[in-house]
Amino acid sequence: MLSDIVETTPIDANGVRLETLPAFGRLNFRGRGAAVSAMGEAFGLALPQEACRAAISGSRAALWLGPDEWLLLLMLPSDTDAVIAAAATSLAGQPHSLVDISERQYALGLSGRQAATVLAGGNPLDFDLRAFPVGMCTRTVMGKAELAIWRTEPDRFHIEVWRSFAPYIRGFLREHMREFGA
Amino acid sequence: MLIIPCPHCGPRPELEFRYGGQAHIARPVDPSPLTDQEWASFLYSRDNERGIHAERWRHIHGCARFFNVVRDTTTDQILASYKTGEARPEGV
Numbered sequence: 001m002l003s004d005i006v007e008t009t010p011i012d013a014n015g016v017r018l019e020t021l022p023a024f025g026r027l028n029f030r031g032r033g034a035a036v037s038a039m040g041e042a043f044g045l046a047l048p049q050e051a052c053r054a055a056i057s058g059s060r061a062a063l064w065l066g067p068d069e070w071l072l073l074l075m076l077p078s079d080t081d082a083v084i085a086a087a088a089t090s091l092a093g094q095p096h097s098l099v100d101i102s103e104r105q106y107a108l109g110l111s112g113r114q115a116a117t118v119l120a121g122g123n124p125l126d127f128d129l130r131a132f133p134v135g136m137c138t139r140t141v142m143g144k145a146e147l148a149i150w151r152t153e154p155d156r157f158h159i160e161v162w163r164s165f166a167p168y169i170r171g172f173l174r175e176h177m178r179e180f181g182a
Numbered sequence: 183m184l185i186i187p188c189p190h191c192g193p194r195p196e197l198e199f200r201y202g203g204q205a206h207i208a209r210p211v212d213p214s215p216l217t218d219q220e221w222a223s224f225l226y227s228r229d230n231e232r233g234i235h236a237e238r239w240r241h242i243h244g245c246a247r248f249f250n251v252v253r254d255t256t257t258d259q260i261l262a263s264y265k266t267g268e269a270r271p272e273g274v
């Protein structure tokens with residue numbers, strides 16, 4: 001259970017909220033050329049080609065992580081096996097890697113008008129909307145731990161954290177939320 | 183902190199990167215006829231430039247790809263950044 005290794009209760013402060021998002025299905029896809037469009041067909045959503053951008057359709061999202069690497073998120077985790085089965089057909093004979101990493105990570109939601117300020121407490125990227133617009137996603141670091149940050153709304157971030165890093169990152173963000181009364 | 187331009191992701195903070203040593207060192211296609219001296223040279227001998235140096239970096243906490251950078255080791259100014267497999271740009 002996730003709650004065995006990390007607190008999952010939301011943390012509220014003035015203008016910012018940190019919460020644990022519901023379970024997602026997660027697939028890490030690596031491939032090039034025709035394999036990328038074949039994966040898009042199996043997933044029902046064309047994988048974004050632009051660097052550091054996410055695409056959403058219905059209950060699914062595809063996040064560009066590298067020039068041949070994507071994180072596929074399924075808001076309905078029970079769909080994951082069906083996508084893997086569809087990929088086995090559409091990608092037959094094409095070199096690629098598709099790994100179920102649903103349990104490797106968990107997702108935090110950071111929202112509110114101070115959300116970007118809290119993130120900036122542990123990361124030097126520019127979170128101004130002009131530099132980090134809605135739909136942008138990237139792997140980066142928070143303090144000493146790696147994570148992926150995806151801006152889903154102007155004041156809302158979806159954060160993907162490896163489970164063993166979860167207590168550290170949650171604590172790190174909470175520390176910066178103290179500035180706003182957490 | 184250095185701002186390093188990743189050829190895939192654009193300018194990013196240094197702490198997302200790892201240094202990967204001198205660039206454009208090709209592994210000998212057929213190592214067996216090489217002398218120990220030549221093999222040791224491939225493995226261990228590197229330039230130690232005071233000035234313009236082509237080197238590998240890895241955007242490990244970003245797109246995770248290796249790429250090449252031309253950097254002035256005296257000023258840390260980065261003169262070029264290009265994808266692995268591409269030739270060093272002319273003039274830098």
Ligand SMILES: [Zn+2]
Pocket residue numbers: 188189190191192241244245246247
């Ligand atoms: Zn990159």
